[in-house]
Amino acid sequence: MKANFLWPALICAAFGAAADTQDFRPVSGYAFMEPATRDLQDDDFLNPAMFLVEAGTGLWDQPWLTGGATCRSCHQDIVADMRGVAARYPQIDAASGRLVNLEMKINTEIQSKSGGVPLTEGAQDLLALSALIGFQSRGMPMAVAVTPDTQPWIDKGEQIFQTRRGQLNLSCANCHEDHWGEKLRGDTISQGHINDFPIYRLAWGEVGSRQRMFTWCMESVRSEPFAYGSDAFLALEIYLAVRGTGLLVETPGVRR
Amino acid sequence: MTVAKWQFFMVLAAAACVLTSAEGEVVLGPLTQIAGNPDRGLAILRDATKPSCLICHQIPSLPDPGQGQLGPSLEGVAGRYSAEELRQRIIDARVFQSDTIMPPYYSTKGLLQVGRRWLGQTIYQAQDVEDVVAFLMTLKD
Numbered sequence: 001m002k003a004n005f006l007w008p009a010l011i012c013a014a015f016g017a018a019a020d021t022q023d024f025r026p027v028s029g030y031a032f033m034e035p036a037t038r039d040l041q042d043d044d045f046l047n048p049a050m051f052l053v054e055a056g057t058g059l060w061d062q063p064w065l066t067g068g069a070t071c072r073s074c075h076q077d078i079v080a081d082m083r084g085v086a087a088r089y090p091q092i093d094a095a096s097g098r099l100v101n102l103e104m105k106i107n108t109e110i111q112s113k114s115g116g117v118p119l120t121e122g123a124q125d126l127l128a129l130s131a132l133i134g135f136q137s138r139g140m141p142m143a144v145a146v147t148p149d150t151q152p153w154i155d156k157g158e159q160i161f162q163t164r165r166g167q168l169n170l171s172c173a174n175c176h177e178d179h180w181g182e183k184l185r186g187d188t189i190s191q192g193h194i195n196d197f198p199i200y201r202l203a204w205g206e207v208g209s210r211q212r213m214f215t216w217c218m219e220s221v222r223s224e225p226f227a228y229g230s231d232a233f234l235a236l237e238i239y240l241a242v243r244g245t246g247l248l249v250e251t252p253g254v255r256r
Numbered sequence: 257m258t259v260a261k262w263q264f265f266m267v268l269a270a271a272a273c274v275l276t277s278a279e280g281e282v283v284l285g286p287l288t289q290i291a292g293n294p295d296r297g298l299a300i301l302r303d304a305t306k307p308s309c310l311i312c313h314q315i316p317s318l319p320d321p322g323q324g325q326l327g328p329s330l331e332g333v334a335g336r337y338s339a340e341e342l343r344q345r346i347i348d349a350r351v352f353q354s355d356t357i358m359p360p361y362y363s364t365k366g367l368l369q370v371g372r373r374w375l376g377q378t379i380y381q382a383q384d385v386e387d388v389v390a391f392l393m394t395l396k397d
Contacts, residue, residue: 163368166371167359167367167371167379168307169359170357183323183324183325183326184312184324184326218371219371222373223368223369224369224370225371
């Protein structure tokens with residue numbers, strides 16, 4: 001994000017919109033970060049998640065089974081072939097007819113094309129590949145398709161977003177729709193968008209996925225989190241992606 | 257009796273009538289025999305490691321940094337509400353407003369998908385509620 005001069009205007013727009021909930025305009029979580037955190041994201045040499053993009057580039061030429069295919073066997077030019085791909089996930093997978101997010105798609109490819117073992121949630125290689133692919137969409141608008149096939153998932157995700165849960169009896173919407181822009185302790189509540197993942201999160205001291213963030217949020221309201229890769233998390237992920245349609249992909253982002 | 261207090265009793269009376277189906281937990285008196293300790297109440301109220309008052313509310317006379325903005329200021333709150341009213345709001349503010357954002361601190365009524373670690377437990381213990389009420393009652397204008 002080099003257009004730093006735009007952010008003061010966007011933040012003003014954000015606070016104007018908070019007063020008028022009828023007119024929901026998505027604002028990236030970037031706008032609610034401290035300046036030092038934004039600076040970390042903006043400088044590719046300081047951004048602590050950029051090493052994963054490098055690592056992902058190395059993995060592109062690695063066979064997932066001895067003598068097997070590599071990512072490059074099918075996708076020779078990372079920049080050209082992966083451009084805009086991450087901005088379209090989650091999507092219905094043509095082969096299986098199932099809704100998949102980017103990590104699930106990466107694993108399907110590793111298994112089916114390369115004969116490899118699927119990577120587990122949180123594995124550095126999986127984060128590296130999703131960071132590398134996400135990076136090729138940086139600056140492009142989020143563009144998940146709303147179709148008759150995805151609409152039921154999006155509806156289910158919205159219902160999850162609106163449902164109060166946990167010992168604190170809070171829904172995602174209670175904070176990220178009704179009170180964004182306001183202070184919770186010293187932090188400004190964001191709109192809860194996902195246009196920046198995987199992110200380096202200062203609170204974790206490492207990089208994490210969208211679903212790791214969902215898990216963290218659910219545990220914060222003292223709720224039992226859904227399982228990684230579950231239909232519930234997939235539904236929430238596609239709903240949030242659609243809710244943030246038009247936001248520019250910032251992968252790899254840096255958050256507090 | 258002030259207008260605010262009349263409103264409180266009317267709301268409480270209405271809530272008490274539908275106790276079995278009410279969304280919130282209605283409690284009329286102190287939860288324990290031990291009088292609230294305001295010093296301990298202050299410690300609970302500002303504890304940044306727990307879901308405590310200052311995450312969402314402000315008390316500008318306290319030096320604590322990063323006080324929240326989601327709820328109303330608690331400065332001078334004892335001048336606006338009685339101990340009974342404050343206790344009820346902490347125990348379960350849904351009695352006053354069913355869609356309140358304030359978590360129920362001493363009720364497990366109607367909670368969904370509570371984490372295994374917290375299942376069947378309330379955010380505060382009974383004495384915590386009394387101690388926080390005792391501190392809030394020191395916040396006179």
